[in-house]
Amino acid sequence: MANIRDVADSAGVSVATVSRTLQQPERVSPKTRNKVMAAVQAVGYKPNLMAVKFRSGKSHNLVVLVPTVANVFFARVISGMQEAAAELGYSILLANTLGNSEIESHYAKMVSTSQADGLIQLRAHNPFDASMVNDNGLLPMVNACEVIDDGQYPVVSLDNRAAAKAMTEHLISLGHSRIAMIKGPNSSPLTQDRLAGYQDALTQAGISFEENLLFPGDFTLQAGYNAGETIACLKDRPTAVFCENDETAIGAMQAFKQANLHVPNDISMAGFDDIAFSAFVDPPLTTIAQPAEEFGRTAVTLLVDLLNGKIRKAPKVIMPFELIVRESTGKALG
Amino acid sequence: MANIRDVADSAGVSVATVSRTLQQPERVSPKTRNKVMAAVQAVGYKPNLMAVKFRSGKSHNLVVLVPTVANVFFARVISGMQEAAAELGYSILLANTLGNSEIESHYAKMVSTSQADGLIQLRAHNPFDASMVNDNGLLPMVNACEVIDDGQYPVVSLDNRAAAKAMTEHLISLGHSRIAMIKGPNSSPLTQDRLAGYQDALTQAGISFEENLLFPGDFTLQAGYNAGETIACLKDRPTAVFCENDETAIGAMQAFKQANLHVPNDISMAGFDDIAFSAFVDPPLTTIAQPAEEFGRTAVTLLVDLLNGKIRKAPKVIMPFELIVRESTGKALG
């Protein structure tokens, strides 16, 4: 492969002139500029970006830790990240962590070994350990979607508590008072916030909270289906089910159908995320829309600002949500 | 940040010895090894991987061009790639191209500028142009899922023609003879192969092919829904619909439901891909299962072999498919 020296020789100038021609053309006379450009073509020069990155100390890579790319919501977030990163001249190193700390560590290490300039974490977990932290303290990271809100890192999240409250209020306004909830993993702050919002709405409406209307889940279709089967068999069945994400709701609806329960006549269903499928299931799912792509874009923008020293105190960005009422929720009967 | 020279000074040895201690410990006496290790700890040394990659000329990055990460099937493929790449010591630079040639070019250029060692393309399109190709000819690439089969690059694909034929035969065996097809984009070889398989089965069964049973689509839920609406209104309605992917089928089923058509009693539905949702829609979808994660793993393995010169002639790997019969297909009535 031709290098910058070959170009310099071919053009009869110094390597510095070649570099300047390519980086800051205005600092070079038009005459030599043409000579150099011609030489670049002649020898088929393509700059070794690895060398540039090494020399400049900036990799222009961003690591993204995503719990699972198979989750449709995350797929949208990633899509937004890609877009913003491309605009800002960064590339995304995507890590599908599957919640595995070892994988997280492996990729987090890329930041401390100069392979990436910063990291975006979509889970409420600090992937850096003592061995990675460098002299000057914190490593550049932005926490998005599901966040640890300790003020150390910039954060972009949703007011999950308010959103869950809004959805629960919607169900209450339809006359429901026995409202079940299929949760996410208990360890997730996101689950706790949504649970809190659910309780807020109950309390405000004077409905007492019942522990046994809570069902475990893990954001997958299968978990939703399992919980749905359980709920369908309950003697004192709830009249509405609020699921912590759409996959869970879709799984549960399928279980209800197989149990010959009609949604929403027998039981109302609500989800969270507004993934594309939710508008195309039967019945179309009432849910909370999150600006997923915008989450990704914001996280990247924030991280790049952080890298450029444009951020003093870790900002906290709260994204807006929207209650999308479709046909899976209806008046409570009986 | 401490560098290798700091370690050398702290340990009282040369930088060469430090490098050897870290790369090939057996080439260094146990005594100095300990000294060096202690010094590494003492100064908090973390090798600058950017420098290593630059020096070695190997980035250990692989670019993956995916038409859209929002497609659930591709998400699974990517997941498999991640896994294999991690095992082999490579990182994935993911590019969400959205079919945009400019984005493809941008990322493809990473290979010619030494930012990545090779590329995996999930679309039937050569992302390299004349400006990227280097002296020694072809750039390292593997083409997976939807492929251009010109023998230039290693390929990992499915026998889409055989799979489509198998599905069509299944429908025919249930007594269907008016079988519609909702296609993917016409430009896609994948679409052409599946169409050919569909025709193979018809021909074999002595059923004449009708051009007007073909409906356009683009692999999205919405396109499926649109086609479904059209089909529902047909005077001479087909009794079965074979969709080129599951999203399309799910979209179309929703349209049928809104038109009060029962699946499979009024109309049988078949998909392709076996995405997770397909088992949880109503009714569960008959489809063709593709080993998506295995696609990704194989593509990465093949690319790494190619990079290591372990491949002479571009291999062609054909992955197995499986017909998954669920409840969306039934006997033709009437």
Added chain:
DNA sequence: ACCTGAAATGAAAACGGTTACATTTTAAAT
């Protein structure tokens, strides 16, 4: 104790750019 080959270590070049600094060329002002 001495020689010899192997093992361990060190010195320095190399990878391919960027950039601070030095030098030359150019154009404008006298």
Added chain:
DNA sequence: ATTTAAAATGTAACCGTTTTCATTTCAGGT
């Protein structure tokens, strides 16, 4: 024509590693 500042270009150091080659140390055989 001469001076002078600005513009253009060149020289060489530098980024942090790896690796070749030279040198030193070591252990084993006489």
